[in-house]
Amino acid sequence: MxxxxxxxxxxxxxxxxxxxxxLLPLLAGRHDIDLYVDNLPTRxxxxxxxxxxxxxxxxxxxxxxYELIVYQLGNAACHDYMWPYxxxxxxxxVLHDGHVHHSRARALLSHRRFxxxxxxxxxxxxxxxxxxxxxxxxxxxxxxxxxxxxxRVPVLTARGVAVHNQWLARQLQDTFPEANVDAIRMGVAxxxxxxxxxxxxxxxxxxxxxxxxxxxxxxxxxxxxRIPQIMLALAAVVAQFPAARLLLVGNEVSHYDAKxxxxxxxxGDHVTFAGYVDEVDFPRYLAAADxxxxxxxxxxxxxxxxxxxxLGARKxxxxxxxxxxxDLPMLVTPWAWTLSHPGPWGDGTDEPKPIxxxxxxxxxxxxxxxxxxxxxxxxxxxRQLGEQARLYWQANHCLExxxxxxxxxxxSVARRPPRTPVLPPHVIENGTRQAQKLLxxxxxxxxxxxx
Numbered sequence: 001m002x003x004x005x006x007x008x009x010x011x012x013x014x015x016x017x018x019x020x021x022x023l024l025p026l027l028a029g030r031h032d033i034d035l036y037v038d039n040l041p042t043r044x045x046x047x048x049x050x051x052x053x054x055x056x057x058x059x060x061x062x063x064x065x066y067e068l069i070v071y072q073l074g075n076a077a078c079h080d081y082m083w084p085y086x087x088x089x090x091x092x093x094v095l096h097d098g099h100v101h102h103s104r105a106r107a108l109l110s111h112r113r114f115x116x117x118x119x120x121x122x123x124x125x126x127x128x129x130x131x132x133x134x135x136x137x138x139x140x141x142x143x144x145x146x147x148x149x150x151x152r153v154p155v156l157t158a159r160g161v162a163v164h165n166q167w168l169a170r171q172l173q174d175t176f177p178e179a180n181v182d183a184i185r186m187g188v189a190x191x192x193x194x195x196x197x198x199x200x201x202x203x204x205x206x207x208x209x210x211x212x213x214x215x216x217x218x219x220x221x222x223x224x225x226r227i228p229q230i231m232l233a234l235a236a237v238v239a240q241f242p243a244a245r246l247l248l249v250g251n252e253v254s255h256y257d258a259k260x261x262x263x264x265x266x267x268g269d270h271v272t273f274a275g276y277v278d279e280v281d282f283p284r285y286l287a288a289a290d291x292x293x294x295x296x297x298x299x300x301x302x303x304x305x306x307x308x309x310x311l312g313a314r315k316x317x318x319x320x321x322x323x324x325x326x327d328l329p330m331l332v333t334p335w336a337w338t339l340s341h342p343g344p345w346g347d348g349t350d351e352p353k354p355i356x357x358x359x360x361x362x363x364x365x366x367x368x369x370x371x372x373x374x375x376x377x378x379x380x381x382x383r384q385l386g387e388q389a390r391l392y393w394q395a396n397h398c399l400e401x402x403x404x405x406x407x408x409x410x411x412s413v414a415r416r417p418p419r420t421p422v423l424p425p426h427v428i429e430n431g432t433r434q435a436q437k438l439l440x441x442x443x444x445x446x447x448x449x450x451x
Contacts, residue, residue, distance in 0.1 A: 007072035021045045026403035038081040068414040093158040098301030099149035116426040124152035156421040160413035164303035187402030191283040191313040199287040216247040216289035218306040226295035233369040286313040312393040316385030317356035330358035355389040
């Protein structure tokens with residue numbers, strides 16, 4: 001099948017860029033795939049027939065139509081270029097976040113398209129008071145933005161929607177009963193490669209010895225990753241286990257000063273900032289960890305690829321107890337250590353095999369401290385959870401699982417007719433009206449622009 005893929009690619013610092021480069025080689029033997037990007041990469045990733053600038057899509061599609069167009073859509077600026085295409089050329093929209101309000105608002109408001117933002121906000125959430133859209137225009141919604149995901153345009157125009165967990169699929173299907181929503185398994189590449197030698201080398205480079213218990217968090221260093229709460233818990237842990245360290249791997253952001261928080265909580269000497277690490281070096285930094293912290297709040301219903309990489313790397317994880325992770329087999333209530341869910345192991349057994357610890361957001365500070373202390377002191381528990389984490393990844397989240405689900409879904413979605421929902425005018429405008437306005441002062445009219 002001839003497929004057009006819209007996705008960011010490396011060197012863009014996007015998890016979805018890495019996701020696409022890992023997925024393509026597995027789909028290449030089954031489909032002929034052309035990639036359409038906002039910025040051309042220096043090299044064509046394995047599995048792609050060609051990589052084109054998105055501006056070339058319209059004429060190429062008109063000359064030799066693709067059987068299906070796949071949009072890898074997330075809540076980030078690197079996906080903005082896809083929106084004009086996904087509304088005019090409906091295809092399979094793979095939603096990596098159950099929320100696009102932040103990116104969509106930024107795309108519209110940064111160009112002072114206030115009326116378009118107000119209209120699209122109201123289109124997605126018809127019962128919203130006008131005063132709330134006004135707050136959004138002024139940038140005053142803050143965390144309240146999470147209440148209004150602004151998904152109606154991409155979901156209703158798509159021939160099919162895919163997400164990476166069953167909980168989000170059910171939520172979207174309930175919200176948009178006329179849409180076709182499927183869950184496909186998230187898969188990540190095997191992160192284990194010369195694990196022990198990589199662990200020794202990177203820990204030595206970072207200044208960790210054999211006695212150091214390394215807690216690590218990966219991805220953007222933001223408050224949403226609960227970095228302040230992790231540092232607060234770390235302060236309590238190092239009082240009992242001075243060898244404990246926190247490794248932060250990822251970009252720092254302008255709106256949060258993690259280094260100041262580390263000093264404020266008295267753990268400045270116990271936190272190592274590794275900065276951004278590319279996909280080649282990432283497994284080495286995974287190998288350095290003893291426990292991975294994959295906390296998130298607020299959440300957009302996403303499935304964390306970095307958490308799955310931690311599981312594949314044989315690392316126990318500490319996660320926030322969220323509805324979209326309800327199928328993960330986790331130890332909960334750290335003082336009781338009961339099992340939350342046996343988990344879909346895929347091995348025909350119901351034996352409970354926890355892979356980490358789940359933290360109730362309401363009791364976060366208390367529970368996180370207990371979980372980190374217990375894992376710091378108990379190497380045997382860390383090893384047990386880590387081994388089970390690896391088995392869970394093998395049973396559910398290998399790249400082959402995701403490729404199989406993609407193959408099934410693209411075959412199904414390609415047979416569905418395009419959707420023709422009624423959309424806000426600014427979404428379907430093609431620019432001709434603006435061009436005609438620009439020509440009026442020169443006394444020029446052109447029927448060529450009427451399309």
